[in-house]
Amino acid sequence: MLTGLWWYKSRFIRPFSETTAVFSGQQLRLPDNLAGTGAIRFVHFWDPNCPCNVGNQQHLAEMLEHYAGEVEFYHLQKPGSNGQLPKALRSMQHLNELPGSQHLPASPAVAIWDRSGQLAYFGPYSEGAVCNSSNSFIDPILDALIDNRPVTAANTLAVGCFCDWQ
Template structure:
């Protein structure tokens, strides 16, 4: 009798865990709702990035990050690999989008990244970003080359859909223009500024 109860209890527990995992996967695979006041920013738009220090006239890669967003946290290891692989040819910066108080030193120390960290939400608005994690790539002329997702999966496990990396490599190789997949450009993840995920009605 006891063995049967334990078996039933374990089965129910596994079902609950599986259901929770499935629900989280389903929720974070929905497009992020477009804010009512959203202003689209077209590729090729000159970006006002006076608040972001751009040295050596390099390409600028902006990582839009919310420490409370699960998708952002899952994505950080992959972002760090991009910094490691392209540092020296590309300037990287993190733009933290969160209502809580963090310092640049906290972010740099926690994720072991010695790159600039900014907290200005107008940078996101200027690039047309309304969710995290998102990447924006600004070319040497200060124009928006790419704004979109890192990968089709939130764990960045599908190398064929490393959209931001593909865009970065294309820009470094002067392969322009490049046609981006709709999956690369439709925002997924957590809406700003709080860690929420609402389905787009479109």
């Protein structure tokens, strides 16, 4: 039993350093071909070398399925990094760049634009070491935007599992 616990701990439990990140969306913009009115647009910022991505991948796959047809999903990979999204996330459209993303403090992160093209949310998926539907900031925001309720949360402060974007 102790061997099993040691194996699980060494393979799946990573040290969690409480990192505080300030997400400010003032300079973040959609590319010209996506800007303006249209669908709700969701951009996932990720670094394939960041172990913190593992914590939100299942939740992100669930959101892709749940919000299909109502939200357009995109992803932006950290410049200069190499890797591929897991198979369950490959339906997301790839962005080569996003104006203002060079100011992203950390990843994984998400930016959501409403139907009018206004940035509604910019920040982490949740607080803490992992993200799932029970502690996510994102699901209530998407639900509000789908119901045409306004959301303004483009500047956030969070403590969680993050990796530097710079």
